[in-house]
Amino acid sequence: MPSNTEGSALRGRRRERDTLDRLLRDVRAGHSRVLVLRGEAGAGKSALLDYLSEHASPGRVTRAAGVEPESEIAYSALQQLCAPLLGHLDGLPEPQRLALATAFGLSPGDPPEGLLIGLAVLGLLAEAAAEQPLVCIVDDVQWMDRMSEVILTFVARRLDEESIALVFASRSPGDEQILGSLPELRVDGLPAAEARALLDSVLPGPVDDRVRNRIVAETRGNPLALLELPRGLTPAELAFGFGGQAAAPLASRMEEGFRRRITALPANTRQLLLAAAVEPVGDVTLLWRALERLGVGPDAAAPAEAAGLVEFGARVRFRHPLVRSAAWRLAEAADLREVHRALAEATDPDHDPDRRAWHRAHAAVGPDEEVAAELERSAGRALARGGRSAAASFLERAVxxxxxxxxxAARALGAARARLDAGELNQVPDLLAAAELGPLEPLQRAGVERLRAQVAFAFNPGNAAGPPLLAAARRLEELDRASARTTYLSAVGAAVHAGRLAGGDLRRAAEAARGVPAGDEPAGLFLTGLTAWTLDGYAHAVPYLRRALETMTADENLHLLWLAGPVAHEVWDDAAWFRLTERAVGFARATGALSLLPTALAFRSGALVFAGRFVDAASLVDEADALGQATGMAMHPSASLTLAAHRGRELPAMELIDATVKDADARGEGRLLGLAGYARAVLANGLGQYPAALHAARQATEYVDLAVFNWTLGELVEAAVRAGETEVAAEARERLAERTGAAGTDWALGVQSLADALTGASGRAEDRYREAIERLTGGQLGLQLARARLLYGEWLRRENRRADARTQLRAAHEAFATMGAEGFAERAGRELLATGETVRKRTLGEPVALTPQEAQIARLAVAGQTNPEIGAALFLSPRTVEWHLRKVFTKLGIGSRRELAAALRDR
Incomplete structure (x- = not known):
């Protein structure tokens, strides 16, 4: 289709052209822009991309397109887009360079995580854009492979100041979930006058105005439909609504028009179009080699080009994806197999073994072990590149x-594992059913059961997940002790998460797990500790749980963070908590461990809340939310709930708590109910709403949820004392003492001292308050320390020791205000006023406040990290890091990194 501004393809597209022109101006000015063109088939999205490409000068353009036959090949679209830029590969840090080279099959290596590949692509684009503005165009996103979509969505969210445009085109309706929430431009039908003028240009003769108006209305101004639907139809047929096809979907009607035109072509030209449709990347040389094997010569191309269906240049390019689709769907099965056979023979087995295997598989008429084995080898190569979905596709075809x-059966089981690892859970049950049709070894059968349970847990980690995991663990016990142990741990962990909604599942899982030798590695110690916690009581479990935390010294143990985080709270080990969460985030970022990062961000954010670093915690929550939108991997809500409760903004906090309760009830996640109760109690205590805090804490402590129970007992003691329920407070204090005494850490004993001070005799209260403050001062528990000072100050005021009270309350108020704990800050402020002190509202912004991201970058720069190292840690390009640092320097009134540390200290 014509692509100049006066051509029919861009009639009536001034609004769209203006948007693209602004995008190019912004990119030339040094800013990055992302845009998704959405519209139905034939709306002119490709023509607008052509317009963008033609007007991108002096920038560089790189293009890719999703291709339906290639939608299962991992990174195929991404490799198209990045191939012209690989000359900049050496400019990337080594982990990123190796990850990208491995993903693209340029070099062997360990399977890279998707996150590291995303960071590498971001760096590659930034390196290229440092030379000249870069325009990246991706057409037909609806047919793009899943891994390319995930990576490009991630990159799109991280672009900032790199002079890069990333523009996608996706078909709608039906594909709105692809690249969700990125900026969009709707490409709708042409205005009526433009649509009529375009239609007049292709009508075979005079047509009644009413017929013309009907055509325009039925096509809704779709340019391709206006151009294609009238072809080959008589005026009489046009008068009756395209030969009676008006009820068919517009894309189907346009594809039918292309089918009619293809059918009218000579047989060898139809075969040429079919081969071009099946060959996914437009490789002209490969296509001609395949056509030679089919006995089709170069002269067969002329009729297809003359019909305006395809162009042969440096690459093969169809007039529209519907032409490719029409040529493909018109073919008989035998013809399609013959084309695949020719393409397989023409494909170099050393250069591109996977596409060769794919073509051979589709050329096969019946079972063929040689081809199946080749597909299995391709699956192995796909896994080595991190393409789990592609590996599953190869294995499914091999089956x-x-x-x-x-x-x-073995290959079906392997495909099911690959689908599970890829997060494509809906496809796992059918593959497991296929595996069960064949003879399975006992270990394989147990593996089927375990995979089915893991899928159930992934779909719903609530109270339905534990029993199938327990059944799988029992089956594995006599077959593979190591697998049985990890599956028992999963079963116990699922029951712990189900909490009060688990029924007797936790006890049953713990009793069954006790018969398995656990070992001295972290997983075994966690299993021993949790079985003791369930069956023998808290004091018996503490030594095993503490030892499990101590043995988590190797990075390969960090996959247990989902359990280690709550356990650290359960045994009051703040040192292990901060150590493990910091290391886990660093490891996940450095290696791109996408499976670990959401959990690491959640627990690290929670640690920062308890440290009183709310801004940093919120930054990690935002990062996790963005990651979840890009990958579908949602962060556990614990950090968001804890942060919202301590911030003390009642309405948004209650909305989040209520939503969590509703979701937890629906999914059977009882521990989340306890967590929501704790959050309600914290919020109400901060706001001084003590009866509400008492009610929430009593409900939450009706069940002993791992870690949450400890937190909530402290809230219950405080709320009960302030609400005048002394017996309730005393009982909660005793329950707390059973646990803090067994734990014995400064954190545990400091919390116990507060509870003793609140509930004990007035004559001993001051010593207990002082002990609490002393014990909590040594660690990183800034929030807990501020609350201890608040409680001590309130007690001093009630003892009429106003001067002493002001010292403690002033320190608490300043700490809470600095953190952003607004509810507790107001409570401390009211107490200060009662002592006779005037409370000055704290003004933030003197000097101008740094954003959370700027603050993170500044701290990393002070720590001596280079711009590339900071970028790798925060998933930013070095150029964006440099841009943010310049803004930090301006806000702080400094000129270089050398002055940064002192400026931050002054603030």
Whole structure:
């Protein structure tokens, strides 16, 4: 289709052209921009991308397109987009360079995590854009492979000041979930006058105005439909609504028009179009080699080009994706197999073994072990590049071609594992059913059961998840002790998460797990500790749980963070908590461990809340939310709930708490109910609403939730004392003492001292308050320390020791205000006023406040990290880091990194 501004393809597109022109101006000015063009088939999205490409000068353009036959090949679209830029690969840090080279099959290596590949692509684009503005265009996103979509969505969210435009085109309706929440431009039908003028240019003769108006209305101004639907139809057919097809979807009607035109072509030209449609990357040389094997010569291309269906240049390019689709769907099965066979023979087995295997698989008529084995090898290569979805696709096709039932079952089981690892859970049950059709070894059968349980847990980690995991663990016990142990741990962990909604699942899982030798590695110690916690009581469990935390010294143990985080709270080990969460975030960022990062961000954010670093905690929550939108991996809500409760903004906090309760009830996640109760109690205590805090804390402590129970007992003591419920407070204090005494850490004993001071005799209260403050001062528990000072100051005021009270209350008020704990700050402020002191409202912004991201970058720079190292830690390009640092320097009134540390100290 014509792509100049006066051509038919861009009639009536001034609004869209203006948007693209602004985008290019911004990119030339040094800013990055992202845009998704959405519209139905034939709306002119590709023509607008052509316009963007033609007007991008002096910038550089790189293009890619999703191709339906290639939608299962991992990174295929991403590799198209990045291939022209690989000359900048050496400019990336080594982990990123190796990850990208491995993902693209340029070099062997360990399977890279998707996050590291995303960071590498971001760096690659930034390196290229440092030379000249870069315009990256991706068409037909609806057919893009999943891994390319995930990576490009991640990159799109991280672009900032790199002079990069990333523009996508996706078909709608039906594909709105692709690249969700990125900026969009709707590409709708042409205005009526423009649509009529375009239609007049292709009508075969005079047509009644009413017929013309009907055509325009039925096509809704779709340019391609206006151009294509009238072709080959008589005026009589046009008068009756396109030969009676008006009820068909517009894309189907346009594809039918292309089918009619393809059918009218010579047989060898139709075969040429079919081969071009099946060959996914537009490789002209490869296509001609395949056509030679089919006996089709170069002269067959002329009729297709003359019909305006395809162009042959440096690459093969169809007039529209619907032409490719029409050519493909028109083919008989035998013709399609013959084309795949020719393409397989023409593909270099050393250069591109995976596409060759894919073509061979589709050329096969029946079972073929040789081809199935080749597909299995391709699956292995896909896994080595991190392409789990592609590996599963290769294995699924191998299953269909495998003649031996035993091998077929094993491959089906492997495909199911790959689908589970890829997060494509809906496809796992059918593959497991296929595996069960063949003879399975006992260990394989147990593996099927375990995978089915893991899928159930992933779909719903609530009270339905524990029983199938327990059944799988029991089956594995006599077959594979190591797998049984980890599955028992998963079963116990699922029951712990289900909490009060688990029924007797936790006890049953713990009793069954006790018979398995646990070992001295972290997983074994956690299992021993949790079984003791369930069956024998808190004091018996503490030594095992503490030892499990101590043995988590190797990075390969960080996958247990989901359990280690709550356990650290359960045994009041703040040192292990801060150590493990900091290391986990650093490890996940450095290695791109996408499976670990959401959990690491959640627990690190929670640690920062308890440290009183609310801004940093909120920054990690925002980062996790963005990661979740890009990958579908949601962060556990604990950090968001804890942060909202301590911030003390009642309405948004209650909305979040209520939403959590509703979701937890629906999914059977009882521990979240306890967490929501704790959050309510904290919020109400901060706001001075003590009866409400008492009610929430009593409900939350009706069940002993791991870690949450400890936190909530402290809130219950405080709320009960302030509400005048002394017996309730005393009982809660005793329950707390059973646990803090067994734990014995400064954190535990400091919390106990506060409870003793609140509930004990007045004559001993001051000593207990002082002991609490002393014990909590040594660690990183700034929030807990501020609350201890608040409680001590309130007691001093009630003892009429106003001067002493002001010292403690002033320190608490300043700490809470600095943190952003607004509820507790107001409570401390009211107490200060009662002592006779005037409380000055604290003004933030003197000097201008740094944003959370600027503050993170500044701290990392002070720590001596380079711009590339900071970028790797925060998933930013070095150029964006440099841009943020310049803003930090301006806000702080300094000129270089050398002055940064002192400026931050002054603030």
């Amino acid at each position: 269909a071609l495998t003649p031996d039932p035993k091998s077929r």
